[in-house]
Amino acid sequence: xxxxxxxxxxxxxxxxPMAIALFGPDxxxxxxxxxxxxxxxxxxxxxxPASTIDVVLRPMIATVAxxxxxxxxxxxxxxxxxxxxxxxxxxxxxEIRIAQAGQGNLLFAATDVxxxxxxxxxxxxxxxELAAIFEITPTMVRVLDASGAxxxxxxxxxxxxxxxxxxxLRQLWERDRPTDTVDQRELPLERHPGMLAINGESVRNRxxxxxxxxxxxxxxxxxxxxxxxxxxLRNVGAVLVDRDVTEExxxxxxxxxxxxxxxxxxxxxxxxxxxxxxxxxxxxxxxLALQxxxxxERRLAAVGQLAAGVMxxxxxxxxxxMAAAYLLRVHADNPDAVRDYAERIGKAAETGAATASRVGxxxxxxxxxxxATQIVDLSVLTEEVLAFTQPLRxxxxxxxxxxxxxxxxxxxxxxRGLAGEIREALxxxxxxxxxxxxxxxxxxxxxxxxEDEAWVAxxxxxxxxxxxxxxxxxxxxxSTKGAAGSGLGLAEVYGIVRRHRGRAEIASTxxxxxxxxxxxxxxxxxxxxxxxxxxxxxxxxxLVVEDHDEGREFLRQLLLADGHEIVxxxxxxxxLTLLDTTEPLPFDVLVTDIGLPDGSGWELVxxxxxxxxxxxxxxxxxxxxxxxxxxxxxxxxxxxxxFRAVELLAHVxxxxxxxxxx
Numbered sequence: 001x002x003x004x005x006x007x008x009x010x011x012x013x014x015x016x017p018m019a020i021a022l023f024g025p026d027x028x029x030x031x032x033x034x035x036x037x038x039x040x041x042x043x044x045x046x047x048x049p050a051s052t053i054d055v056v057l058r059p060m061i062a063t064v065a066x067x068x069x070x071x072x073x074x075x076x077x078x079x080x081x082x083x084x085x086x087x088x089x090x091x092x093x094x095e096i097r098i099a100q101a102g103q104g105n106l107l108f109a110a111t112d113v114x115x116x117x118x119x120x121x122x123x124x125x126x127x128x129e130l131a132a133i134f135e136i137t138p139t140m141v142r143v144l145d146a147s148g149a150x151x152x153x154x155x156x157x158x159x160x161x162x163x164x165x166x167x168x169l170r171q172l173w174e175r176d177r178p179t180d181t182v183d184q185r186e187l188p189l190e191r192h193p194g195m196l197a198i199n200g201e202s203v204r205n206r207x208x209x210x211x212x213x214x215x216x217x218x219x220x221x222x223x224x225x226x227x228x229x230x231x232x233l234r235n236v237g238a239v240l241v242d243r244d245v246t247e248e249x250x251x252x253x254x255x256x257x258x259x260x261x262x263x264x265x266x267x268x269x270x271x272x273x274x275x276x277x278x279x280x281x282x283x284x285x286x287x288l289a290l291q292x293x294x295x296x297e298r299r300l301a302a303v304g305q306l307a308a309g310v311m312x313x314x315x316x317x318x319x320x321x322m323a324a325a326y327l328l329r330v331h332a333d334n335p336d337a338v339r340d341y342a343e344r345i346g347k348a349a350e351t352g353a354a355t356a357s358r359v360g361x362x363x364x365x366x367x368x369x370x371x372a373t374q375i376v377d378l379s380v381l382t383e384e385v386l387a388f389t390q391p392l393r394x395x396x397x398x399x400x401x402x403x404x405x406x407x408x409x410x411x412x413x414x415x416r417g418l419a420g421e422i423r424e425a426l427x428x429x430x431x432x433x434x435x436x437x438x439x440x441x442x443x444x445x446x447x448x449x450x451e452d453e454a455w456v457a458x459x460x461x462x463x464x465x466x467x468x469x470x471x472x473x474x475x476x477x478x479s480t481k482g483a484a485g486s487g488l489g490l491a492e493v494y495g496i497v498r499r500h501r502g503r504a505e506i507a508s509t510x511x512x513x514x515x516x517x518x519x520x521x522x523x524x525x526x527x528x529x530x531x532x533x534x535x536x537x538x539x540x541x542x543l544v545v546e547d548h549d550e551g552r553e554f555l556r557q558l559l560l561a562d563g564h565e566i567v568x569x570x571x572x573x574x575x576l577t578l579l580d581t582t583e584p585l586p587f588d589v590l591v592t593d594i595g596l597p598d599g600s601g602w603e604l605v606x607x608x609x610x611x612x613x614x615x616x617x618x619x620x621x622x623x624x625x626x627x628x629x630x631x632x633x634x635x636x637x638x639x640x641x642x643f644r645a646v647e648l649l650a651h652v653x654x655x656x657x658x659x660x661x662x
Contacts, residue, residue: 019036029053040059060082141240144240180209197238205222220246225240344384376416377414414454433460442461449522455519464513464514502521503518542588545596547596553568558645570596605619618635
């Protein structure tokens with residue numbers, strides 16, 4: 001072969017999509033194309049004419065050596081495969097052929113079949129998976145060819161027919177004798193789902209009744225069918241799938257029948273329900289009218305009971321006032337006794353004021369909160385209450401009945417709260433103790449402290465309570481006194497203690513007596529201020545606005561006695577005229593009522609504050625905020641009637657902090 005032919009052959013071999021290498025009789029390399037150099041990892045400059053077949057085929061020599069020996073020996077099997085590991089760790093599967101090329105030459109040809117083998121393995125795995133799915137599916141599956149022959153069926157399908165199994169769609173149709181489950185008509189072969197699928201039509205959820213099973217019983221099956229197409233979308237067969245739904249169909253038919261029966265019953269019940277609704281409506285109106293009458297009666301009874309409770313508390317306060325007033329007249333020439341009884345009258349009036357204040361808070365649904373509270377000593381309050389009840393004990397002695405008082409006080413038993421309310425609670429307990437001893441006895445008043453509580457106990461050796469009475473003693477309207485009791489005394493005591501974030505306990509034994517203990521949060525770091533202490537104050541110019549004549553005169557006399565200059569008027573317009581002046585500051589203090597005959601006290605406060613920012617303004621009122629409908633913002637202090645004189649004097653003099661005192 002000439003040189004031109006060699007060039008043409010070399011060009012042809014370079015174009016072949018295989019790895020080609022030619023070795024001479026001496027096993028030296030004669031030619032290698034680019035694909036062979038890439039496969040055997042040999043650069044072009046490394047391919048030397050002196051390279052032998054052992055050097056060139058070194059990456060796969062272990063696999064190629066037996067093939068070389070076979071070719072040399074003249075054997076015919078000149079093909080093998082070799083696995084070659086690449087530098088990145090991956091493997092290639094190479095198909096190798098070695099053949100004689102004439103004149104002792106050897107031709108080496110190799111092809112990378114990695115992708116082909118991977119595809120074959122994948123297809124085989126898919127085939128096995130599909131075969132497993134085909135067998136494990138709980139339905140009956142048959143594969144048909146274009147002529148209607150059953151070319152494949154799973155185990156469920158083959159077990160459906162005893163004896164000779166149907167081999168074609170026609171035979172299956174003849175064995176099943178299918179009818180349409182809905183209209184019970186016989187199904188012709190050309191309308192069978194399998195035949196429709198062979199002709200390119202898909203079928204879903206078709207219900208047929210067929211003869212199947214060991215005894216050829218009629219069964220209901222749900223049928224699906226889909227055509228099989230080739231690469232050119234021509235119908236080449238079909239897949240027929242069915243499953244036995246006999247039981248499901250029976251339940252569905254029964255359910256439909258029950259629904260129909262339920263609809264009939266519902267119509268009957270609806271008619272009856274309408275009649276019952278009319279009857280219930282009539283009875284409901286009658287019942288509501290009866291309930292309204294009963295509720296009205298209960299409300300009237302409750303109002304009467306509440307009024308009795310308020311009267312009970314007011315009488316508790318008035319009784320020592322009347323007794324002390326009588327003793328004032330008796331001891332009018334004894335200054336010390338006068339001061340003592342005057343102080344008792346003031347304390348009793350304060351207790352009555354606490355009752356009125358509590359009723360107001362009940363109307364407003366307010367809790368007992370901080371600004372109106374002060375530090376109180378439980379021992380001092382207890383002693384004051386015992387002083388209030390001294391006239392009652394004197395009456396007992398007049399009847400020959402002795403009530404002995406034993407005092408066991410602890411220093412520092414203090415809490416923060418409303419002194420009038422706590423005094424009222426203690427007054428209830430002391431009076432209850434005396435009522436429990438109709439023949440006389442002993443009352444022990446004891447105070448003490450725990451780690452975080454201050455407590456006061458009233459102990460009597462009277463009649464005592466049963467367990468049932470003791471458990472219900474704090475209930476409103478519960479009383480063992482019959483018509484003589486309102487049932488509100490201990491309920492009020494409990495309410496007062498709870499409003500002060502405290503608790504109450506009762507211990508009692510029939511015939512031995514009762515102990516009632518009130519616990520309050522301990523206030524150990526402060527000392528109750530001496531409210532009655534008088535100090536020298538600077539004279540101030542005070543404008544008093546009060547429409548009630550006696551109240552206005554009382555305020556004027558009270559402030560005059562403290563050394564102030566007073567102008568007292570009774571109307572909104574009179575006060576506005578006095579304040580509407582060009583003087584630098586006509587008054588130092590304004591004290592006004594809220595309910596004025598010609599205007600609102602709150603409007604007066606607002607105008608005065610706007611015109612005279614430095615003016616000290618106070619509000620004195622017997623109204624509750626819920627009735628007034630205003631906010632005391634703008635006033636420096638607010639006092640609700642009845643109030644203690646020292647509180648007003650302290651606020652006017654600027655000696656008390658801003659407070660809303662009840």
